[in-house]
Amino acid sequence: MIDGIGDYLAGVLIVIGALFALTASIGLLRLPDVYTRMHAASKAGTLGSCLMLIALAVHIGEFATTLRALAGVVFFLLTAPISAHLLAKAAYSAGYRMWQGSVSDDLAETATASKKNGPFAADR
Amino acid sequence: MMSGTAFLNICTIFALGVLTISFLLVVVRVLKGPSLPDRILALDMLVAVAIGFIAVLGVRSGFTLYVDVAIALGLVGFLATVAFARFVMSGGVDGNKEEAEKERP
Amino acid sequence: MIPFRNELILALVWVAISGSYSVPNLAFGFAIGWVVLFLVREQLQATKAVIRPVALLLLIALFIKELVLSAFKVAKLVLSPRMDIKPGIFAYPLKVDRDFEITLLANLITLTPGTLSVDVSDDRRTLFVHGMDCSDIEQARRDISQGFERRILEAFR
16 A cells, blocks of 8 residues: 555544544434434444444555455444344334424334234244 | 654544544433433444444554454444343333433434 | 355355455354354245346445435534424335345435334335434335335346
């Protein structure tokens, strides 16, 4: 890697990633209910940590390690939506209500049906 | 024009400060709750911020080992969130009873 | 069809992550991959998906663009002094019907602007999506079906 350019790129990526992490945590504090907070954490948070890992990959610039760091990035991109989705589903089926400013809830009529069968009725 | 190393040094110090602030903000959410899913979500976010910390420390120190630490921490955080979510789903808590206090932004 | 294709993919990922490129390590990864796939064999169903590489690349490109856009959107929303949001859950009728396509679509939706998939109906025909801005539900539905769902159908059909 050309001397210097990698350093500049890594520095810029780190700063952007850290700022995304900061916006995600501000969102976590300011947004009104658990579902809207999930938006902040699952998008800005994931992108933040992924950018910082990419910066690490760029900085080290050694094939085996870079490949590993990129595998880590793919791994986070795969797992972040799964955990957000599972947590949203769990919170909804446990009965945590949405913020009163919410405008629509198409799940309300089906939720009672799935509760009767118990959680994970579809899995089995 | 400053050298790449000096620029990177400033960037990492700035990022460490920003990450510390966001870490504290997320801790406030863990303490405040108000409901269990909020706390689980905040713990998930703590793991993401910690991964950011590890990546920045890896850039500062140049140890390649930090990549493995970040991946392992991501894996543990994901499994913890999934386990918590299954606990919430299996009726470990009742969201209707745990009255979530309504707060406007 | 290559025999043990999934085991081989897992073995290659194992070699990449463990960082030691040797034949014994590849064999070890293959063994672990076989055990893992043996454990989940009941959940896996044989899929005869055709993968179109160009369309798949377009899907990945669209995904990265949307992820960056969505992070900026969340950032803008969070930092604006007066948060003006209309969150809500809307039902989305699925055109894709295979399990892995639904999974992929749900994950992609979660990482895109203002939407987060919450649940899928038992008959696998409706996806329940939590939207940050539900003032125009029809528009949100159109965005999903014109964007990701179309690209998924192009990539795997």
